[in-house]
Every structure is written in C-alpha cells, then in structure tokens.
Amino acid sequence: MIEETRKKTFLGFDFSTQRLKAVVIDEDYAVQQEADVEFDVDLPEFRTAGGVVRGEGRGEVTAPTLLWVKALDMVMDRLVVAGVDFSTIEALSGAAQQHGSVWWLKGSEAKLASLSGDQFLHTQLATCFAADSPVWMDSSTTADCKALEEAVGGPEELARVTGSRAYERFTGSQIRKMFRTRPRVYQNTERISLVSSFACSLFVGKIAPIDLSDGSGMNLLDIHTKKWHEQALQACGDETLASKLGDPVPTATVVSAICPYYVQRYGFRSDCKVVAFTGDNCSALAALRLRSGWVGLSLGTSDTLLLGLHSAAAPPAGHILVGPTSAPYMALLCFSNGSLTRQNHRDRLVGPSWEAFNDLLQATVRGNMGYMGIYYDTAEIVPRAAAGRWLQDAGGRPADKLAPQFEARALLEGQAVARRAHAEDMGFVLDPSSRVVATGGASVNTALLQIFADVFNTPVYVQDQHANAALLGAAIRAAEVWSSETGTKLTGSEPTMSPVASPYPDAERIYKPMLDRYRKIIENIPRLG
The missing domain is CATH 3.30.420.40 (ATPase, nucleotide binding domain)
Structure with a gap:
C-alpha cells in the first residue's frame, strides 16, 4: 500500500477519576472504536470508591498509582477485542484528571526504559511508586496553601504569577505536605509527575515532561515566563524539587516515538508519535x-x-x-x-x-x-x-x-x-x-x-461530535500535532x-x-x- 493512501488513525486516552477511556478516530475525526475500564467495578482489588481511597486524616483522598497502570493493561486488551489495528495509528495523546501527583521511586526510569513486551505493564512497574497519589479531591492542605501564599507575597501575587490563588487540590501544596509530613517519601522520589505526564510516561519508556497547560494548575509555574517559579518551589520543597519536576514543555510537543514495548506487544508502528498528555479541562478546550x-x-x-x-x-x-x-x-x-x-x-x-x-x-x-x-x-x-x-x-x-x-x-x-x-x-x-x-x-x-x-x-x-470532550480532545490533539509536524492536511480539522x-x-x-x-x-x- 502506498504511503499516501494508507489508512491513518489517532488514539486518545482519558485517565479520569473513576475510569480510563480510550478512543480511536480517523482522518475525518469520526470515532472508530472505544473502550473503557471502570476502576471500582473492573479492578475491585484496589478497594476504591468512586476511583479513590479516602484516608483516615481529615480531607485526605488518594488513588493507588498502580491502579492506573493495570487499567491501561486492561483497556489495551479491550481495544484489541474491539478490532483496533494499531499499525494504522499515526499518533496518540491523552488527558487526565488535573492536580494529582505521582511519586516515582528512584530507579523507576530505568525500569520504564527496559519494559518487556512479554509481560503486563503493571507487573513490571509494581515497585515504582513511593506513595499513593494525592488527587484533586484532597482537601487536607489548607495550612500548606496559606504558607505558600505567604511565601510569595500573598494570594493576589500568587494568582498574578501562577494564575491561581492557592487551592488545597493544587499540586504545589500537596508536594509541600509530602515534604513536611513524609520526608522519607520525598527523599526517595526520583521524579514527581502529574497524572497526565505519568500516563504519557507509560507510552514513551521514560519519565515524560509535564506540559505547560496542566503544569500551570500546580501553583508552581510562572505562567508568564513558562518556567518554575523559584519562590514557590522553595516554599513547597527543597533545592531538589526543580530536578524532581523536570523542565515543562509546550502542550503541542511530540515527546518521542512510542516505546518498543507497544511495537512488540500490540503491533504499533515504531514511528508512532506520542504527543504530550495534558489535563482534562485543557483537553476539553482543545476538543472544542x-x-x-x-x-x-x-x-x-x-x-x-x-x-x-x-x-x-x-x-x-x-x-x-x-x-x-x-x-x-x-x-x-x-x-x-x-x-x-x-x-x-x-x-x-x-x-x-x-x-x-x-x-x-x-x-x-x-x-x-x-x-x-x-x-x-x-x-x-x-x-x-x-x-x-x-x-x-x-x-x-x-x-x-x-x-x-x-x-x-x-x-x-x-x-x-x-x-x-x-x-x-x-x-x-x-x-x-x-x-x-x-x-x-x-x-x-x-x-x-x-x-x-x-x-x-x-x-x-x-x-x-463526541460527548466526552476531554477524551475526544486527546485524540484530536494527537491528530493536529501530527498534521502540523508532517504537513499533512486532515479532513476532520474543521469542527x-x-x-x-x-x-x-x-x-x-x-x-x-x-x-x-x-x-x-x-x-x-x-x-x-
């Protein structure tokens, strides 16, 4: 089949609070296949209610990070059953619930780089996480929010620089709480991801960068310079926090080609592009x-x-x-x-x-x-x-x-x-x-x-089009970044x-x-x- 006429499809994921969803669209942006995994129903061993676990502490809400990895194994198998031909997928991207954080143990990136196509992801990454993931429903960081605002000159100044006053669910205050109350977890963490960049990491075989759009929902990013705000970092961690976060990248970035694991296990093309994942609201805006x-x-x-x-x-x-x-x-x-x-x-x-x-x-x-x-x-x-x-x-x-x-x-x-x-x-x-x-x-x-x-x-x-704007937006962003990178006009690009x-x-x-x-x-x- 000559290259110009080969079927082209694009894959999107949405790692939402209660389920993981996937959709395949074609060049017209028409939905071809879908699959989903509902956490409480399909993965009862993690004992979640509404996709989360409520802690003993007041306002503490987390999710087991490995739950999301195992859900990806399951949704990929369901896409196979749905008849997806992974060799036609030119690019993929994803959306995820905003503000949640993933704490990678030291040595995790090496495990991501050496994934075997013969085994499930969740069995290979079972020992990669230093703690469960605080999520957007967590409201236990009021004291940390106040301390962060004071450190940068008050709530108005924090809003001017980072785009928001301090909110309990935002990642900066969650990191500060971990640094303050669980210093061993903080010290043993190789990298801190958002849920979106964590999910992207599972496809690129390395710890993926945080994208600027989702990253600006952390109270840590200077939205004017597009760099981490030094005073906010100092208020929420120590001198290692910047390296634990890594440098943020534009949301339209191609992080890399898909890692060999997916080529071996599912038959993806080795040049399938992985576009930076972002937050669900950001992805919804892209879909609209x-x-x-x-x-x-x-x-x-x-x-x-x-x-x-x-x-x-x-x-x-x-x-x-x-x-x-x-x-x-x-x-x-x-x-x-x-x-x-x-x-x-x-x-x-x-x-x-x-x-x-x-x-x-x-x-x-x-x-x-x-x-x-x-x-x-x-x-x-x-x-x-x-x-x-x-x-x-x-x-x-x-x-x-x-x-x-x-x-x-x-x-x-x-x-x-x-x-x-x-x-x-x-x-x-x-x-x-x-x-x-x-x-x-x-x-x-x-x-x-x-x-x-x-x-x-x-x-x-x-x-x-599709009712789930965040999910559709993930696939559309994959298509549009691929289109821009390759100079190929897609028929579905007009809403x-x-x-x-x-x-x-x-x-x-x-x-x-x-x-x-x-x-x-x-x-x-x-x-x-």
Whole structure:
C-alpha cells in the first residue's frame, strides 16, 4: 500500500477519576472504536470508591498509582477485542484528571526504559511508586496553601504569577505536605509527575515532561515566563524539587516515538508519535477548538466556562492556565451551582418537568421586568460565597419572594449574567466573531441556550461530535500535532457545529445593565475564606 493512501488513525486516552477511556478516530475525526475500564467495578482489588481511597486524616483522598497502570493493561486488551489495528495509528495523546501527583521511586526510569513486551505493564512497574497519589479531591492542605501564599507575597501575587490563588487540590501544596509530613517519601522520589505526564510516561519508556497547560494548575509555574517559579518551589520543597519536576514543555510537543514495548506487544508502528498528555479541562478546550473570542460552556452538575485569552490578568476568581492550543492562555471558571441547582428549583416551582418550567419562561419577557436572583444551593466557587438566595425587584430593592414565572427566569438569567460577568473580569472580550459552544447534559435545553445567547449577545452552537470532550480532545490533539509536524492536511480539522440560538437585536441593551447590577449584588454576599 502506498504511503499516501494508507489508512491513518489517532488514539486518545482519558485517565479520569473513576475510569480510563480510550478512543480511536480517523482522518475525518469520526470515532472508530472505544473502550473503557471502570476502576471500582473492573479492578475491585484496589478497594476504591468512586476511583479513590479516602484516608483516615481529615480531607485526605488518594488513588493507588498502580491502579492506573493495570487499567491501561486492561483497556489495551479491550481495544484489541474491539478490532483496533494499531499499525494504522499515526499518533496518540491523552488527558487526565488535573492536580494529582505521582511519586516515582528512584530507579523507576530505568525500569520504564527496559519494559518487556512479554509481560503486563503493571507487573513490571509494581515497585515504582513511593506513595499513593494525592488527587484533586484532597482537601487536607489548607495550612500548606496559606504558607505558600505567604511565601510569595500573598494570594493576589500568587494568582498574578501562577494564575491561581492557592487551592488545597493544587499540586504545589500537596508536594509541600509530602515534604513536611513524609520526608522519607520525598527523599526517595526520583521524579514527581502529574497524572497526565505519568500516563504519557507509560507510552514513551521514560519519565515524560509535564506540559505547560496542566503544569500551570500546580501553583508552581510562572505562567508568564513558562518556567518554575523559584519562590514557590522553595516554599513547597527543597533545592531538589526543580530536578524532581523536570523542565515543562509546550502542550503541542511530540515527546518521542512510542516505546518498543507497544511495537512488540500490540503491533504499533515504531514511528508512532506520542504527543504530550495534558489535563482534562485543557483537553476539553482543545476538543472544542475554541478560537479567539469563543466561549466553551459545559452545562453539567456544575457549570464550567473555558475561554481562550490573549493575555493573562491576575484572576479575581477562577484560574488562568497556559493555553493548550493556539491561544496563549486559557481561563477556567467553575460554578458549583449549575444543573443540580437548576433542577432543584425546577422541582420546587413546577415539579420534575422541564417542559412545564420552560412554559414559565415563556410567560415572562427578556430582562424579567427588572427582577434578578442569585441562587446558591451549595457554597459557590466563583465567587467564593456561602449558600443562600438573593432576590431583587426592578428598583434594586431586596425581595422576599417572586411569582413562579419571575423566579424561573431570574434563576437562569442570573446564572448566565454571572458567567459573562466573571468571564469579562478574567479579560474576555466579546467581538463580532464570538460564539458560545455548549456541551454537557443541559445543552439540549434550547430555552436555556437562548438565554445564554441573549446575555452573551452572541450565537450559541453545539458540537456535533463526541460527548466526552476531554477524551475526544486527546485524540484530536494527537491528530493536529501530527498534521502540523508532517504537513499533512486532515479532513476532520474543521469542527462541525450547529447553531441552536441567536441573540435578539435588543439583547445587549437589556442585559448589559444587569452585569453591573450583578456585580453590586455579589459585593454584599457573605464570602467564604
């Protein structure tokens, strides 16, 4: 078969909290095969619940690192059963849960370099890990967060330099806790990986570098210089920490060709490229292929905004990461009161029917006659605020209750206004080419999407592809980096999206004043520490 006509496919992995997923796409970016392993069900010997183990200490949450290795053995076998022809795979990449850390024992890199294709990975790497992996759910590092912020000049300075204030789940404070409470583990560690770079290491036969996008979710990386921040390193470890982390690389880096283990065991081509793995949110942004001025909107249990940014302002809330694609930076804003809060108030107002709830919306006008509401059923992340409910009438006066139709619209408009206000506070600027790209379970609700179109004064689209954006993004990044490296145009490189809502001509006149009102309301909401 001549080279130009040989079938070309691309492989993506997602090492998420509860399962490992894999997908193969072709040149059109159409899904060919998939496989997954659910940790609790398929690997009961590790005794996880929801993919993690909760420790005896307050807030401690870890995962057995070897669990992820054994899951990879299993998912590779399931890809074989699914009929994947590994000799057609030109490149692979992956995504992983963010912020988790992997602690490689001294001598581990030598074991990675000498893997035998006759044995499973997990039997060969069983003695490579100095400790279980702290993951993003861990909240046991409050004291370490405060110490890190103090060491670099306060939370605002840490946010300016690293893109975020100190958060318990972030890797820097987790490393500081390990250094402080388990010094022997720290000293016996050859390298510290993120879950993403750890997973990449399993494919390249050496400890893979941390990519800049996922690396900027550690509170250790200077997002302006793209290098480790010396004061943050000193606050979290000793003089060996920089060498334990290694030098970070751009997310679009080809780390190396796949290691011989996979050529021998599964029949991969020896020149199959392994593109740096990254964090799941970074990978989701890559899957949405957001351009400048576009907004990725994930409408799930919580709502997440993903934005491509040209510059990195110090975020008052949320996070700024180094961009995984062409935009220099990405903003990540997570709102804990998303679909679950919408559902709670739907049930309260009309019962378990979105159709009945949407009928309430139709009984009101855009702008809601000036009524506004903020609904936090649980503590909110952006802004960091306690649970509560705040209602106002058209004159800005507090209101005890509203008629059901006004409450329904106040809930949804308040959420959409909050998303736009905080995006603008991060430096996001709407322009005529802007669009909102919606994903997640609630993206099927066209009434909700119409409100977002009006509030953002820009069309809303939905993607016509795979529901798991992080997983699809991993395969797409592999394809696009391979395409760039080889100069080969791929037919799937243009995203396929469908418009589902467009703003009314008077949308900006109605909603722009509500942004200012929202900002004034939240000034008086009780904040969390």
